[in-house]
Amino acid sequence: MLEILIQLLPSVLLEGLILGFVYAMIALGYTMVYGVLELINFAHSEIFMAGAVAGAETFILLKGVIANPFLLLALALLIGGTVAAVVAILVERLAYRPLRKRGTTNRLVPLITAIGVSFFLQDLVRLIEGLWHNAFYRRYPSFAVFEATYNLPNWIGVITIALTVWVGFWVLAYFGDWLLRRFKNRAPAKGRTLSLVAAGLTLVFLFLYRHVVFADLGMTIQMKSILVIVVSLAMLYGLNWLVHKTKLGIAIRAVAQDAQTASLMGIDPDVIVSRTFLIGGFLGGVAGVLFGLLYTLVHPYVGFIPGIKAFTAAVLGGIGNITGAAVGGLVLGMLEMLGGTYLTFLTNGAMGTEYKDILAFMILIFILLFRPQGIIGQQLGEKV
Amino acid sequence: MKKLRENPLLLSAVIAIVALVASFWLLNNPRSTLPFLLTLGALLAALLQPIPKWLKVLIGGAILLLVIPAAGFKNSFLFELGIQTGIYAAMALGLNVVVGLAGLLDLGYAAFFAVGAYTWAIFGSPQANEFMPWKIFPLPGEYFYLFMLIAVVVAAITGVVIGSPALRLKGDYLAIVTLGLGEVVRVLANNLDQPINFTNGPQGITPIQRPPIDWFIALLEKFGLQLSRAEAYPLFFYLLVLVIIGIVTLVNIRLDRSRFGRAWIAIREDETAARAMGIPLFPTKLLAFATGASFSGAMGALFAAKQLYVSPESFTLIQSIMILVMVILGGMGSIPGAILGAATVTILNVDLLKSASDYLNDLRNAGFTLDLGFFKYNFANLPNQLEPAKYERMVFGLIMILMMIYRPEGIIPERRHVLEMKEES
């Protein structure tokens, strides 16, 4: 039993990581819009979906024209991202800006609008696809290059297991220390002591289960998964550069901090908000294309669940915080994959894979209740 | 128009005549949509316009208790429409307490509907034999009324359970978390067929007992109406729903004017100020949440009995959103608004969109060619996907966006709300 779980661990975390990159890119859209407008852009899941569908159409239309799959993918990413960005800007212009201009104080009004936009977009895409193809499920074509599978060397798996187990023991050690502090009034242990204790336990663990850990762990990765990771990393890096090193980035951060003061400094908040939607939308669209590439079938309702998960990821990392959103996405992807795979084993089939969506919601609630500022993030006072 | 408003006598006469004409038209054409809408319009006008109270009661009573049932015998779909409208109106009134009065955006409202529906479905069908030691199920239909009360309590408890973590959060987060918890209830209903079979999972529960109506048939016989069971049930449920709507509306009005109602509105307007005035935030919010939930629970039990069948698919996010749209359309916080919103959305969704789809279908099957001279279109080429009934999300979405941009206070605004929504920041 435990042997199976250990053996699967590297593969599970790898799959979770791939999924997590998709979540991270969507989460960035939520977090950036929240940063500048303090609005949960409910429609962001549909912007993601628009990108996924546009990417599928690009692939299908250009498959016969362009033979090189990598070029095709690049085009699909570009078009998917652009379509999503255009949708995002339109949504902001047509639905959110009129509300801002009227200056309502009721927080429900923009939120309800956002929900309305989300539902509207789902069926709009369905209508367009329906009229175009008389069907609205689109399949991403397969390419031999993308499907190629590579075996990963075993040491990666061993290191993954070791690290995970170490983190697990560290948490346990921290908890044990907390108990001692709480009930025996001991002085808190040093961080280094905890780490060393955890490392020692990990070594013992690796020794005890050496027949599993050092056997063949069977980790494989597909070309398209590698592409997902590469593209996501590139986008995340690019965004980081954009936000911290360019004028636009400085302006965005200024508006996020205080729109009124920023406008006094000669920044037009409307333009900045529009740009923020553009950036967030583009990332969401690229995430959509990657999602389609990974999981094959896309449709107008494909955005809802990833959208909610990505929002959870954004909250998990601390909403409004860009690094936080990326970290939150990765963590959530891995947690979800762990839950989805292991729950069945742990409950002996009583609770299946179906509970993995609940898991995300539970995480969301716990985070909001006990650490609303997220993993990375500062506690903000209420603006009155 | 203005003249009409200023002259109550003339106004009363016009409304009465319209109501009369519409009623006769409906009775002669029970299967067409226009007279039905006109009748409802007359009903609405009678209830909302400043005409004498006795006339309101007369017109309202005649249309609801005589004209629609009479037309319903010729076209039982009218009953279906009436029952659904009633169920949704009661739920919209419940959500109105949560969203409209207390200002808490609840996107998982259908969860309580599910709880109520499953409460009766499990015990009113052989389902409970799966996990109860006594093999006495289904309970006879008489227990339905008891279970409606139990559903109220169970839904209220669920409201407290869901609310206690969720309501500690502020505005936007509350919406997402309730959405999540609403999904959790649906996923649980879908998955609690193992290890112990509580809900029968995705297969749903059927057949569910209905309250016995032998007495009702006997009663009708005394009035000279011979009805079979299949004919009498729609009428029975229709009347039952009317009664429930009456009770729910009364409760709502009382709540609105009570200490709690004022506290809820205070919280909606400004939480910080409300707390400063000594209103305990969390318990007050929780009370609103549980009250709203209990309405939904009662209607869930009724829904289960009416539908004879319950499955998790009936309690998706779109249901919650639909009820929210009703409240928004009518006007958040407004009681007549909630009822009007429920009627409009239900009729739109259950009848108009589907009728339009059927109409397009007929055109397609007949190969009808639209010829405008410069533009020719053969309907046989119309794609299957283009059916208005499939685009309910688009319709709901549009209603939400347009209402928020152009009339956030709703069709029949609550007086206090107008001020707030129009307020300059």
Place this chain on the structure above:
Amino acid sequence: MKKVLLALALALGASALAQGNVIKIATVSPLSGEQAALGEMIKLGAQLAVEEAQPEFEKLGFKLELAPQDDQANPDVGVAVARRLVTDPEIVAIVGHLNTGVAIPSSEVYKDYQLAMVSPANTGPAVTDRCYLNVNRLVGRDDVQGPAGAEFAVKELGAKRIFIVHDKTTYGQGVAEQFKKKAEELGAQVVGFVGTEEKANFQALILQMKAKKPDFVYFGGIYHQAGVLLKQMRERGIKATFMGPDGLDSSKFVEIAGEAAKGAYYTTVAGPIEKYPKAKAMAEKFEKKFGKKPESFAIYAYDSANVVIKALKDFVAYAKRAPTRAELSMLIRQTTLEGVTGYVAFDYKGDRKKADYFVVHLKEAKYPGEVVKVISFPAPATKCEAIK
């Protein structure tokens, strides 16, 4: 907006007035959504039958029409559609549904109005096991299909470790359970039995398969999930033989799974057209009319509609009037037909007296596959407590 609605309403009112001797047969099947490919076949098959019969009814003084409806493969929508259908007096019979989970609650509504339903696709045992007088089906049952698949898997393909996935619908879970029972009886080991509503990301399931190392995977459900699951399984190197029930019997299955479909098996209750010599003429007509090849459910829908039409014709020719719904329901149960799918006759509870079951092998990633086994099996008996 208001004006448009008004115009629409007027038109509806007018169309309701202008009714003569119209008889309508309704098809109810998913015409939108991921299962539309199967539902569309049901609609078109019935449409062909109705259009063929129209001239004859014209002679008898009646206008026969088809009213295609969309249940979106959703029980809630199905019930709503059913409630609308029963209030239209011109509709005398239903050909449908596709999904057992939709057919069961919907037929509860039809039953109250004694509206006849002839199903070309529902395989769940409960559809006819309720012994309703108005519910019939032309296809076989899952309590034969599932075990037949299991027998083939264990005895002929030598499956030993079986991993079963189902889609958590009445149909998918039902047939998967039947498969599981028989496979265990025959001595195979069921190493996993998992339900999922997931449509895109099956990795969590596939990781479980990696751990359990099955040599055979059975999926109880419809092609849109099966195709994606199979594709992702193969991508992650799970080489186990793949099998599913008649929900996979669509060209879309191969389209979605792509090359991964190669080597998969499915059992079906509606055999490929080539298996029916009589269906050839019908298939040609179908292709000429609708521009695509009929798939299995089309010919079953064609026969279903023809059973209804035959009963209708007999009644109208004899009584010179349209039958009431109750009369037609009674008559359909008694009607026999030399259909394109063979001899059609219903037993006391509405099952086809003898139905065919096929095991199909997709030797290449091309639809339809090759039939490797045909089983003719009488419908299992149920004790009907009281004919309701």
